[in-house]
Amino acid sequence: MSTTRPTEAPSGVVAAGADLFADAVEGQAVPVSRVDWRPPMEGTAADLATVLADPLRQEANERAVKAMLDVQAMLVAVAPASEVLGLRRGEFLHAGPPLEWANASGPMRGALMGAAALEGLVDDPEDAVKLFESGDMSLEPCHHRSAVGPMAGVVSPSMWMFVLEDPASGRRTYCSLNEGLGKVLRYGAYSSEVLERLRWMSAVLGPLLAEAVRAAGPVDVTGILTQMLQMGDEAHNRNRAGTLMLLRDLSPALVEASAPSSDIAEAMRFVGGNDHFFLNLAMPACKLALDAGRGIEGSTMVVAMARNGTEFGIQVAGTGDEWFTGPAQLAEGLLLGDYKPEDANPDIGDSAITETAGLGGFSMATAPAIVRLVGGTVPDALATTRRMLEITLGQNPRWTIPVLEFQGAPTGIDVTKVCRTGILPQINTGMAGRKAGVGQVGAGLVTPPAECFPKALASLAERARKRAHG
Amino acid sequence: MTSPPTTSGITHVEVRPGAYADSVTLLQVSKDVAAVSGVENAQVAMATPLNLEVLESMGFALPATTPNDMVVALKLADDGDLAAALAAVEAALSRKTRSAGRAEDEPHRTTGAALADSDATLALVSVPGEHAFVEAVDALDAGRDVMVFSDNVPVEQEIVLKRRATERGLLVMGPDCGTAVVGGLGLGFANRTKPGPVGIVAASGTGCQQLMCLLDAAGVGVSAALGVGGRDLSKDVGGLSTREALRRLDEDPTVELAVVVSKPPAEEVAASLREFAAGLSTPVHFALLGEGQPDLTAAAESVLSALGRPEPKWKSWGAGTASAATGGYLRGLFVGGTLCDEAMLMTAAALGPVKSNIPLSPELQLDSSLVAESHTMVDFGDDALTAGRAHPMIDPTLRLENLARVAADPSTAVVLMDVVLGDGAEPDPAAALAPAILAAKADAHASGRDLPVVVACVGTEDDPQQLSRQARALAGAGAEVFLSNAQATRRAIELTGGSR
Numbered sequence: 001m002s003t004t005r006p007t008e009a010p011s012g013v014v015a016a017g018a019d020l021f022a023d024a025v026e027g028q029a030v031p032v033s034r035v036d037w038r039p040p041m042e043g044t045a046a047d048l049a050t051v052l053a054d055p056l057r058q059e060a061n062e063r064a065v066k067a068m069l070d071v072q073a074m075l076v077a078v079a080p081a082s083e084v085l086g087l088r089r090g091e092f093l094h095a096g097p098p099l100e101w102a103n104a105s106g107p108m109r110g111a112l113m114g115a116a117a118l119e120g121l122v123d124d125p126e127d128a129v130k131l132f133e134s135g136d137m138s139l140e141p142c143h144h145r146s147a148v149g150p151m152a153g154v155v156s157p158s159m160w161m162f163v164l165e166d167p168a169s170g171r172r173t174y175c176s177l178n179e180g181l182g183k184v185l186r187y188g189a190y191s192s193e194v195l196e197r198l199r200w201m202s203a204v205l206g207p208l209l210a211e212a213v214r215a216a217g218p219v220d221v222t223g224i225l226t227q228m229l230q231m232g233d234e235a236h237n238r239n240r241a242g243t244l245m246l247l248r249d250l251s252p253a254l255v256e257a258s259a260p261s262s263d264i265a266e267a268m269r270f271v272g273g274n275d276h277f278f279l280n281l282a283m284p285a286c287k288l289a290l291d292a293g294r295g296i297e298g299s300t301m302v303v304a305m306a307r308n309g310t311e312f313g314i315q316v317a318g319t320g321d322e323w324f325t326g327p328a329q330l331a332e333g334l335l336l337g338d339y340k341p342e343d344a345n346p347d348i349g350d351s352a353i354t355e356t357a358g359l360g361g362f363s364m365a366t367a368p369a370i371v372r373l374v375g376g377t378v379p380d381a382l383a384t385t386r387r388m389l390e391i392t393l394g395q396n397p398r399w400t401i402p403v404l405e406f407q408g409a410p411t412g413i414d415v416t417k418v419c420r421t422g423i424l425p426q427i428n429t430g431m432a433g434r435k436a437g438v439g440q441v442g443a444g445l446v447t448p449p450a451e452c453f454p455k456a457l458a459s460l461a462e463r464a465r466k467r468a469h470g
Numbered sequence: 471m472t473s474p475p476t477t478s479g480i481t482h483v484e485v486r487p488g489a490y491a492d493s494v495t496l497l498q499v500s501k502d503v504a505a506v507s508g509v510e511n512a513q514v515a516m517a518t519p520l521n522l523e524v525l526e527s528m529g530f531a532l533p534a535t536t537p538n539d540m541v542v543a544l545k546l547a548d549d550g551d552l553a554a555a556l557a558a559v560e561a562a563l564s565r566k567t568r569s570a571g572r573a574e575d576e577p578h579r580t581t582g583a584a585l586a587d588s589d590a591t592l593a594l595v596s597v598p599g600e601h602a603f604v605e606a607v608d609a610l611d612a613g614r615d616v617m618v619f620s621d622n623v624p625v626e627q628e629i630v631l632k633r634r635a636t637e638r639g640l641l642v643m644g645p646d647c648g649t650a651v652v653g654g655l656g657l658g659f660a661n662r663t664k665p666g667p668v669g670i671v672a673a674s675g676t677g678c679q680q681l682m683c684l685l686d687a688a689g690v691g692v693s694a695a696l697g698v699g700g701r702d703l704s705k706d707v708g709g710l711s712t713r714e715a716l717r718r719l720d721e722d723p724t725v726e727l728a729v730v731v732s733k734p735p736a737e738e739v740a741a742s743l744r745e746f747a748a749g750l751s752t753p754v755h756f757a758l759l760g761e762g763q764p765d766l767t768a769a770a771e772s773v774l775s776a777l778g779r780p781e782p783k784w785k786s787w788g789a790g791t792a793s794a795a796t797g798g799y800l801r802g803l804f805v806g807g808t809l810c811d812e813a814m815l816m817t818a819a820a821l822g823p824v825k826s827n828i829p830l831s832p833e834l835q836l837d838s839s840l841v842a843e844s845h846t847m848v849d850f851g852d853d854a855l856t857a858g859r860a861h862p863m864i865d866p867t868l869r870l871e872n873l874a875r876v877a878a879d880p881s882t883a884v885v886l887m888d889v890v891l892g893d894g895a896e897p898d899p900a901a902a903l904a905p906a907i908l909a910a911k912a913d914a915h916a917s918g919r920d921l922p923v924v925v926a927c928v929g930t931e932d933d934p935q936q937l938s939r940q941a942r943a944l945a946g947a948g949a950e951v952f953l954s955n956a957q958a959t960r961r962a963i964e965l966t967g968g969s970r
Contacts, residue, residue: 005653005718005721005722006652006653006669006693006694006696006715006718006719006722006725007653007665007669007693007694007722007724007725008652008653009652009653009654009655010590010591010592010652010653010655011589011590011591012588012589012590012591012592013590013592013593013594013655013657014581014584014585014588014590014592014593014594014609014614015593015594015596016580016581016584016593016594016595016596016597016605017492017594017595017596017597017605017619017620018492018493018494018495018596018619018860019492019494019495020494020864020894021594021596021619021657021658021894022594024656024657024658024893024894025594025655025657027893028654028655028656028893030655031590033578033584033587033588033590034577034584035577035578035579035580035581035583035584035605036576036577036578036579037579037580037581037597037601037605038490038579039490039538039598039601040601040604042536042538045600045601048601048604049603049604049627052603052604052607053603053607053627053630058611383576386576387576389583390578390579390580390583416604417580417582417583420579420580420604421579421580423579
């Protein structure tokens with residue numbers, strides 16, 4: 001704390017509002033830092049005042065950020081979803097906020113149809129439509145089961161999951177194994193080659209990784225993330241360094257695993273050839289950290305951003321498990337081949353958990369290699385990371401960005417700051433084809449629909465008012 | 471969406487949702503655009519209710535808007551070029567909007583973000599009142615003092631801010647704090663004075679300015695003037711910032727004497743502050759306006775006497791030149807609320823009830839026409855008259871219009887005005903006011919009346935506008951000009967035909 005002595009001129013002044021007054025201070029040779037103030041999102045002024053006045057807010061946010069930063073995510077096991085999540089036949093997890101089949105988008109339906117065939121509920125994925133229409137199948141968000149899933153994020157009982165644990169608390173999070181790019185289930189493809197690959201992953205890759213993790217001991221995923229950021233990965237659309245580091249850590253144990261060398265070679269070829277393999281570890285590591293901030297009354301920190309292909313939803317530390325949603329947006333960026341913008345589905349996937357934790361778009365400055373992939377420039381990338389600091393509560397002292405003088409990743413999205421500035425979280429994302437079965441059509445940048453944040457703010461304000469008036 | 475209200479020219483109205491610039495900036499933009507040839511009138515303003523009223527009164531037909539929209543309204547001559555006028559709007563706006571520069575150098579968007587990136591010890595908030603609380607909380611969260619220039623901040627928010635500041639040993643100056651001087655740095659509207667032994671705590675911006683200027687004229691410097699906002703000594707707020715400010719002055723060894731200046735305070739608050747002050751080691755003088763209380767000039771004189779300085783003869787220009795009116799009412803047009811209060815207290819004692827938009831008691835409330843068949847005094851700096859527009863110390867338009875109106879009113883005997891100089895105020899107020907006074911007097915003369923105009927000119931020789939230059943210009947227009955508002959008021963009462 002530094003307070004002004006009345007007869008000593010301040011060392012500097014921060015000025016928000018009329019330039020006239022800032023000019024007058026500057027004219028007296030005292031440095032002025034000017035705030036580029038603009039009115040908040042429409043209709044939020046009263047709720048902002050209420051939430052900013054909440055006596056719990058500041059300390060609650062400090063606690064939420066600290067809890068999140070204190071988490072160490074260790075990969076402790078690899079096991080089938082039926083085992084670690086208790087997922088039963090006919091139960092499916094999906095990305096984003098809650099969703100019914102009737103409202104599901106093309107890629108979400110495609111992934112569910114493929115998963116139904118994978119589980120043997122139908123022989124032909126096309127036949128699964130009736131099954132889901134009947135309402136006999138259970139659909140539940142990954143987030144409701146401590147899990148996250150990229151793109152469609154569909155998890156069915158036989159899929160193998162990474163199991164991450166925070167040693168201090170024993171809390172766990174889960175994510176499926178990454179299938180690679182192109183025609184894959186998570187982008188809504190369900191052809192026989194897609195299903196065959198998934199069967200191989202369950203039969204060969206999963207058990208091999210499980211054995212390797214058992215033998216090598218827990219893998220420090222948070223630590224790998226720290227290093228990745230120094231190596232040009234932002235851990236959402238670029239996971240190349242992370243993937244190779246994982247392979248480095250597991251290779252000896254893989255080689256010594258009790259499996260035919262051809263299977264081991266195939267597994268190592270698959271992991272090493274899939275630059276996105278580590279995404280499915282980055283995501284649950286981020287969720288593990290953010291879950292530590294859940295349920296802190298008064299905190300305005302966002303603990304999840306997730307999309308189901310139809311809606312975008314956020315959850316906030318101080319508002320329990322409530323989702324605040326709006327229509328999922330279309331990403332802007334580069335399209336593969338001759339796909340057209342109208343071929344792309346609205347935003348989908350739990351992978352925005354990386355941005356929620358300060359990676360992905362928030363750490364774009366550290367990944368200049370992929371700015372073109374998402375249709376940007378290097379100065380854009382630097383500006384984006386700086387801009388995200390305007391809407392976050394702090395910086396991550398472990399996850400630093402060399403090109404920004406080792407500034408920490410912007411950490412802890414603050415609902416009030418988003419509403420005040422109108423700056424929306426920047427998300428790096430893949431684009432799925434709008435039609436079921438197509439797969440990936442591109443990659444780009446997207447933001448949440450603005451309305452999520454005023455809705456969350458209104459709920460925070462409501463809680464603060466109730467607390468104030470008993 | 472356009473409906474030509476006048477017989478000539480073109481009217482153009484457009485709404486720009488989400489565009490924003492502050493009222494001072496937009497005032498300049500409007501002026502720049504109005505200066506373009508072929509443009510008869512231009513108003514670029516945020517669509518606040520008050521601005522909409524102004525636009526409507528200018529004859530513009532307006533579509534539905536929200537206060538977050540910017541309205542561009544242009545009235546062109548017959549041969550006016552709309553495209554050129556709109557280009558001028560863009561040019562003026564882009565000149566006024568700081569260049570974003572390269573994307574990576576974007577300025578911070580909240581006070582909190584700027585403070586996190588700065589070792590500044592003070593935040594200065596002058597955003598519209600509805601949003602000021604949020605920016606001020608940022609400063610307290612970051613452990614910094616804050617000055618809130620904004621008015622129209624709800625009192626409940628002021629109380630939350632000040633309680634939180636008190637818990638943390640921080641100082642909230644404001645809301646509606648027009649004036650502060652911290653270590654010689656003038657903030658908001660402030661006069662340039664030499665450093666010296668006096669520290670002021672002011673729940674009144676112009677009261678503080680009057681005191682500083684009188685002391686300066688008497689050769690006594692002010693090293694700090696901590697504004698606390700006009701409501702600090704009210705029952706609701708309870709003097710929270712005044713205590714903290716006094717504590718700071720008491721701890722500062724260079725302050726020999728402290729003065730608390732305020733508009734009429736709540737009695738119990740004044741009493742408890744006197745008790746608090748008695749426990750400090752620095753002597754504290756109170757200049758609290760009220761019925762039967764000494765005026766600000768008398769307070770300045772008692773400070774001088776406590777410091778062992780001789781009482782000066784307060785400066786005036788052209789005094790004694792006007793002749794007394796033959797009946798009618800005293801009409802006061804003020805930019806300073808405390809100066810208005812002081813004048814009302816003195817006038818009420820000498821001439822009887824004074825109606826006002828900031829009345830001494832509720833039954834004297836002036837309605838929004840600002841006209842009454844009685845003595846009247848209007849504070850153009852009051853919240854209700856500044857919502858969405860610049861303070862009258864920056865934008866004199868509203869008061870100048872009213873000067874012409876009261877001058878034309880045969881029931882006006884004498885006009886009393888204040889002019890407040892210093893940093894933050896318009897660069898040359900006499901430039902517009904002197905011709906307006908001349909015109910007002912000529913107008914009255916044409917209808918066979920004499921119209922005395924008395925001005926209190928609050929300023930110092932070191933102010934950018936320079937006290938004597940402004941005073942001489944106003945006296946040259948036929949006004950009687952005084953440095954002391956109390957003396958100006960006494961003279962106006964005398965000219966109206968009062969007992970003193």
